[in-house]
Amino acid sequence: MVVTKDVAGGPARARLREVAELAGVHPSTASRALSGSRAVRPDVAAAVQRAAEKLDYRVDPIGRALRGERTGTVGMVVPDIVNPFFPAVVQAVERALHADGRSLFLCDASNDVRVEAERIEALLDRRVDALIISPVHQYDSAPAVRRAASRVRLVQVDRSCVGVGCDFVGADQAEAMRLLIRHLVDNGRRNLAFVATDDSISTVSERIVAYEQHAPNVRSRRRVFRGDLSVEWGARAVDMILQDPRQTPDALICANDLIALGALKQLRTRGCQVPGNIAVTGFDDTPFGVLSEPELTSVRQPVQQIADEAVRMLGLTRPRSTPMAGRRLVLHPELVVRGSSAAPA
């Protein structure tokens, strides 16, 4: 007689029942022995352990999830995986969770609030123990985030939604802007401009407010250009700005490194010296900022710290924490000065 392998699915994974059988105990005893939820006689526990190892048993998270228990997985939704800042955040979160023996399921919202809502629901359906989310839109993402927070532990990272009273970890955007402005002014810049985005992104919004408050003069304060977080927008913004030569600022604060790199390139194309004529700064300190010529001054967000604190806030070890706690943990950003903002000769 030939032993036929299951064509459709390979060797099936061992079930708890089989472990129990091999150990000569009832499944519930095996369950207790493996999870440690109740005391079990030491020799029985050992027998179960051995049986489990022999059969390469791993508890089925689906069965456990159906029962309403923890699944050991965390979901994460990022607004745009193609923006190199978010892979860095993802990696940091993975690292933080990994230390904890949990796995991360990641989804990309493609900058679309509807996709974001779908992904959140899909993760909740899969019974993730918690959700880490950087919302696409500070207003339009709010309903989905609030709903999710009412069903599971949730921490917002980097970006946040207004009016949803749930936890958040991120950097102090106003402080970041103050650091930038002071640095530029200290280097003799007077006519600033902020190449920003519309109001949808909370971090940029906060920077705009700080910019309008702290920029050195009225003309600078009024010079806020709204686009998106892309290289293309950086280039287009430069075209707009250079249109009126008398008005040309001597410093461009860009809302992220992508915009700044696009601006740098376009300035070079148009024959404008950086930092000679115009200083340029970015945000996020992505790995690509050091590749440009000159290297890009930027503001580094403490990504690993944000990730660590987010995971800590989820409180996955504690039995039950109140959801929607509304804590806000705001960390210090760090100005990284490079050539693109040096004082003009």
Next chain:
Amino acid sequence: MVVTKDVAGGPARARLREVAELAGVHPSTASRALSGSRAVRPDVAAAVQRAAEKLDYRVDPIGRALRGERTGTVGMVVPDIVNPFFPAVVQAVERALHADGRSLFLCDASNDVRVEAERIEALLDRRVDALIISPVHQYDSAPAVRRAASRVRLVQVDRSCVGVGCDFVGADQAEAMRLLIRHLVDNGRRNLAFVATDDSISTVSERIVAYEQHAPNVRSRRRVFRGDLSVEWGARAVDMILQDPRQTPDALICANDLIALGALKQLRTRGCQVPGNIAVTGFDDTPFGVLSEPELTSVRQPVQQIADEAVRMLGLTRPRSTPMAGRRLVLHPELVVRGSSAAPA
């Protein structure tokens, strides 16, 4: 009397039982009406539909998964989410799946075969319907990939493992290398060097073979430098290469854009003209290649097509396909010529 909201979890999602109750039928009938697995009287079907909509019912994938049915989710494991090529692939796959109404759960292996194996297992445990994977290591990833392929539909994208007989979609790396070499030779380059990686990455391995076969002379063929897919390696490789001035090549083929950008920067730092003294080319045509000065010549992989074909190969609509089919779909890469490889003056 006050209606108290469930503090721990918000309003629970409607269950099939409640839908059935509201429609005045048995749960099994409701199930049939919703899934269409068996015929149901039209008026009953309509009533169930209405009840489901009213209660905002969505079938619980956990319950369904426990029954052994499809879950409507696909898992993906990428070797390194921080490498900007992979976010692009992820986005393309998301797009392809989204058109199909499925959601993607993504995991990052952090270039670590052990992490990769864990992530694969975690995804299988969660009963994904299929797996899309770009293996970290062409040899060391093989056992995990093979195991996974025996349990679920699996397609390898971009990279692959040797000796696992399962489906693959990617670009023709040998053709890519031939295109590059011909282009460089056509522009008068004779002394080539390949800044590559070790043998762990299948795509690079294939390029090395093609390079050693097609490079224009023996000296060029021997000049293969092995490091990793990083900006830092690109810079270090340039230092090594410039050490012996008599041996300096006039063209550097780099195994990806990150290496090429690092090389470009270091060449600039060391006062070496590109493309005047040395041509530089990359791979993957990431968005950052156009930001350098000069812009980077690269090879574009047909990312969206790879993703579309991978999803099609998964055959999620077909009832049951044989796993481990071992089909290999090899698509044409496209040479994107830019300034970094122009003919020297």
Next chain:
DNA sequence: ATGAAAGCGCTAACAG
């Protein structure tokens, strides 16, 4: 065409 019942894998509550 529909209802009843069984069971996917697991663990909490309840006896003993």
Next chain:
DNA sequence: CTGTTAGCGCTTTCAT
């Protein structure tokens, strides 16, 4: 300390 029982939500037999 351990076995029994029940049931999470769903679908799929098997009977009507």
